[in-house]
Amino acid sequence: xxxxxxxxxxxxxxxxxxxxxxxxxxxxxxxxxxxxxxxxxxxxxxxxxxxxxxxxxxxxxxxxxxxxxxxxxxxxxxxxxxxxxxxxxxxxxxxxxxxxxxxxxxxxxxxxxxxxxxxxxxxxxxxxxxxxxxxxxxxxxxxxxxxxxxxxxxxxxxxxxxxxxxxxxxxxxxxxxxxxxxxxxxxxxxxxxxxxxxxxxxxxxxxxxxxxxxxxxxxxxxxxxxxxxxxxxxxxxxxxxxxxxxxxxxxxxxxxxxxxxxxxxxxxxxxxxxxxxxxxxxxxxxxxxxxxxxxxxxxxxxxxxxxxxxxxxxxxxxxxxxxxxxxxxxxxxxxxxxxxxxxxxxxxxxxxxxxxxxxxxxxxxxxxxxxxxxxxxxxxxxxxxxxxxxxx
Ligand code: ADP
Ligand code: MG
Numbered sequence: 410x411x412x413x414x415x416x417x418x419x420x421x422x423x424x425x426x427x428x429x430x431x432x433x434x435x436x437x438x439x440x441x442x443x444x445x446x447x448x449x450x451x452x453x454x455x456x457x458x459x460x461x462x463x464x465x466x467x468x469x470x471x472x473x474x475x476x477x478x479x480x481x482x483x484x485x486x487x488x489x490x491x492x493x494x495x496x497x498x499x500x501x502x503x504x505x506x507x508x509x510x511x512x513x514x515x516x517x518x519x520x521x522x523x524x525x526x527x528x529x530x531x532x533x534x535x536x537x538x539x540x541x542x543x544x545x546x547x548x549x550x551x552x553x554x555x556x557x558x559x560x561x562x563x564x565x566x567x568x569x570x571x572x573x574x575x576x577x578x579x580x581x582x583x584x585x586x587x588x589x590x591x592x593x594x595x596x597x598x599x600x601x602x603x604x605x606x607x608x609x610x611x612x613x614x615x616x617x618x619x620x621x622x623x624x625x626x627x628x629x630x631x632x633x634x635x636x637x638x639x640x641x642x643x644x645x646x647x648x649x650x651x652x653x654x655x656x657x658x659x660x661x662x663x664x665x666x667x668x669x670x671x672x673x674x675x676x677x678x679x680x681x682x683x684x685x686x687x688x689x690x691x692x693x694x695x696x697x698x699x700x701x702x703x704x705x706x707x708x709x710x711x712x713x714x715x716x717x718x719x720x721x722x723x724x725x726x727x728x729x730x731x732x733x734x735x736x737x738x739x740x741x742x743x744x745x746x747x748x749x750x751x752x753x754x755x756x757x758x759x760x761x762x763x764x765x766x767x768x769x770x771x772x773x774x775x776x777x778x779x780x781x782x783x784x785x786x787x788x789x790x791x792x793x794x795x796x797x798x799x800x801x
Pocket of ligand 2: 757758759760
């Protein structure tokens with residue numbers, strides 16, 4: 410059972426005024442877009458609507474302006490960058506609601522695009538303020554949510570506005586809920602989950618939910634340290650969460666043979682790209698050392714499991730991939746996933762970045778654009794931004 414929501418293909422959009430919530434929360438450097446993956450991810454929806462002669466009014470948040478105008482968090486530079494991507498002028502309104510926005514929307518011609526200023530410049534956005542939602546809705550005839558990265562939040566521009574207009578999903582949101590929904594609800598077996606990253610505490614519900622559904626759960630990254638400590642090994646200076654050792658123990662018991670931990674690890678004498686490092690078998694880490702990556706035997710063992718998979722879901726790097734010396738585990742697991750031929754879904758902000766660095770992004774079936782939103786999906790939690798859309 411997947412999540413079935415109406416999309417822009419299910420309703421008449423031709424020539425209509427359409428408010429599209431996009432996730433243009435992109436990294437900025439010196440007033441320019443530093444990385445545009447999220448802009449590119451929204452193009453299929455924008456281009457489809459333009460082609461059908463809709464008047465496309467885009468809105469998004471950027472950063473954390475805390476309900477007031479912050480010049481560095483203006484979306485204005487994003488409008489210029491978007492122009493380059495779609496090869497068409499993009500209008501910009503210096504407010505997302507009120508007279509400025511209303512005027513700009515009114516003047517917008519069919520087949521043209523307008524970007525509204527940062528929704529979080531208004532305190533009503535994060536409060537899901539009724540009046541702000543109504544004002545946003547007044548700009549258009551249809552609401553399209555394509556902001557998967559914000560779908561876990563009930564804000565005025567994601568949930569409130571959907572109460573006032575026919576609300577459907579764009580292509581990005583559709584693809585995200587299709588792939589992430591399918592892996593958790595209806596995966597082709599064998600289903601292998603790979604979890605890593607920094608902490609268990611962020612992801613307990615993800616581990617629990619996946620543990621109940623997967624054939625194998627492979628655990629690496631910093632998160633593995635707490636499991637190793639729960640098994641009685643000293644992890645010395647490693648990143649560890651003492652407060653969830655009990656939970657880790659429960660998960661080990663619950664998982665039984667389905668849960669695999671590293672059998673060897675790469676340790677370093679300090680947290681540094683140029684640290685001294687060596688490989689040790691599973692066991693206690695010497696005083697003063699810390700675990701930075703999974704070891705070669707673990708890569709091998711995890712690789713053998715991944716090879717058999719029909720579906721793979723992956724969240725969390727296997728090591729401190731930001732340092733080349735400790736990116737080997739992550740890169741080799743990425744290779745194993747790529748070579749497995751399985752339907753593969755990667756979620757999580759750092760995981761997506763790590764896959765891109767590995768050069769294997771093209772080999773992955775779906776790399777989610779969402780951080781917390783993709784983790785919530787993997788935990789089986791309903792996203793309010795998705796729930797607010799019309800059912801099929
Ligand atoms: P995601 O954003 O994909 O959900 P996380 O934010 O949970 O992933 O984790 C990513 C971070 O985990 C990276 O910054 C990486 O350096 C860190 N990490 C992975 N393994 C270790 C480790 N052994 N020790 C410390 N940090 C680690
Ligand atoms: Mg992260």
